[in-house]
Amino acid sequence: MATTVWLVTPDGLSTSRIPLGTHRDYPSAPDSPARSILNTVTHVGIIGAGSIGGHLAAMLAAHGHTVSVTARGANLAAIRADGLRVSGAFGDLHERVRSQETLPDVDAVVLTTKTLDTETALAANPIAAERPVLVIQNGLNGHGRAATILGHERVAAGISTTAANLVEPGRISVTAAGKLFIGGQEGPLFAELLQSSVPGVSLVDGIEGAQWTKLVINMVNAVPALVDKSVQDTIATPSLLRIITASMRETIRIGRASGSTLRPLQGLSPFLLRLIEHGPLSFAAMVPRRMAAVMGDVPNLGSTQQSIVRGKPTEIDYLNGAVVDAARKLGREAPVNAAITALVHEREERDQPFTAEDVAQRVPLR
Numbered sequence: 403m404a405t406t407v408w409l410v411t412p413d414g415l416s417t418s419r420i421p422l423g424t425h426r427d428y429p430s431a432p433d434s435p436a437r438s439i440l441n442t443v444t445h446v447g448i449i450g451a452g453s454i455g456g457h458l459a460a461m462l463a464a465h466g467h468t469v470s471v472t473a474r475g476a477n478l479a480a481i482r483a484d485g486l487r488v489s490g491a492f493g494d495l496h497e498r499v500r501s502q503e504t505l506p507d508v509d510a511v512v513l514t515t516k517t518l519d520t521e522t523a524l525a526a527n528p529i530a531a532e533r534p535v536l537v538i539q540n541g542l543n544g545h546g547r548a549a550t551i552l553g554h555e556r557v558a559a560g561i562s563t564t565a566a567n568l569v570e571p572g573r574i575s576v577t578a579a580g581k582l583f584i585g586g587q588e589g590p591l592f593a594e595l596l597q598s599s600v601p602g603v604s605l606v607d608g609i610e611g612a613q614w615t616k617l618v619i620n621m622v623n624a625v626p627a628l629v630d631k632s633v634q635d636t637i638a639t640p641s642l643l644r645i646i647t648a649s650m651r652e653t654i655r656i657g658r659a660s661g662s663t664l665r666p667l668q669g670l671s672p673f674l675l676r677l678i679e680h681g682p683l684s685f686a687a688m689v690p691r692r693m694a695a696v697m698g699d700v701p702n703l704g705s706t707q708q709s710i711v712r713g714k715p716t717e718i719d720y721l722n723g724a725v726v727d728a729a730r731k732l733g734r735e736a737p738v739n740a741a742i743t744a745l746v747h748e749r750e751e752r753d754q755p756f757t758a759e760d761v762a763q764r765v766p767l768r
Contacts, residue, residue, distance in 0.1 A: 442509060443510045447511045448514060450472060453708075454514045454564070456488065457576055458600060471500070478501055488576060492564075505527045510535075512538065513536065520544065536557075536584065541724050542720075558586040560582060563616070565704075582600055582602060584605055611665040614657035614664050618653050619667070619668060619670065623706050623707075624742050625761065626703070626706075627749060632702055634701065642758055645762065657725075706718060710749060
């Protein structure tokens with residue numbers, strides 16, 4: 403079995419297939435705190451057994467780790483009754499894990515809840531205040547918020563580019579295999595912990611810059627939720643493709659103005675970031691088009707759309723809204739992302755999706 407990776411060429415993006423289990427070695431000084439802690443990590447706790455947390459839990463369990471997950475309601479009942487079932491780009495897994503509403507005593511914690519649930523989730527799992535924590539969330543500086551709440555700095559940041567859907571309680575479909583980028587103080591610990599179980603783990607410097615680049619990638623998330631279409635179908639609609647590309651451009655410009663050095667991530671090289679930032683929209687649109695092509699034929703539903711379908715609040719304030727907030731701190735505006743954020747909040751309150759024409763009329767393009 404293989405997974406798709408993006409390769410950067412002078413002509414743009416191309417893809418290649420590499421065998422699962424291809425991993426990088428992670429150097430660490432013999433006397434480093436991460437190395438000594440890693441030797442004692444035998445029981446991993448995952449807060450939030452949704453699409454990302456659930457497939458990570460299944461992979462860890464499949465490779466012999468003791469795994470406990472938190473879940474609620476029907477998802478908790480399904481995991482207790484029949485374990486976690488994962489299908490799709492990483493293959494098929496059916497794993498039994500320990501499941502409960504709060505974590506027991508574990509050696510390390512992975513937080514994969516929605517960003518807006520961070521404070522509640524950490525308060526409900528006090529063991530996180532005593533253990534190293536990996537925060538895998540959308541948006542900017544989730545690990546910093548977690549460190550403040552926890553009162554300690556033993557926190558790593560994770561960026562997942564895998565696309566997965568919780569199709570029903572206890573069942574996860576991985577629609578596009580991505581990578582897991584890890585950084586921060588406890589980055590070496592979690593990189594070594596996960597590399598033997600999870601394909602595509604990378605330890606990176608400058609995680610904040612990588613978070614800005616992931617935010618650029620996440621600009622394909624909100625617009626599909628407005629029109630209730632897959633990412634692929636949305637990008638195939640010319641008017642919506644222009645909006646997505648414009649939101650990417652605005653994100654890059656605000657990120658750079660904020661003093662961040664955007665890091666190469668998931669095929670978005672410095673060349674392609676500059677192309678989006680400065681090229682004509684019609685030309686820059688080749689980047690989201692290629693992203694859709696890499697996703698393949700299985701309809702990809704972003705996290706914003708999944709939240710709306712379930713009648714739950716979205717993370718839009720931590721995605722497009724994060725760009726608006728960053729711009730405001732600079733005394734600037736981010737009109738494209740501001741309009742998209744407002745539309746998603748409207749969509750949360752209405753039964754019917756917008757039409758492409760509705761969205762095109764409401765989002766200002768310069």
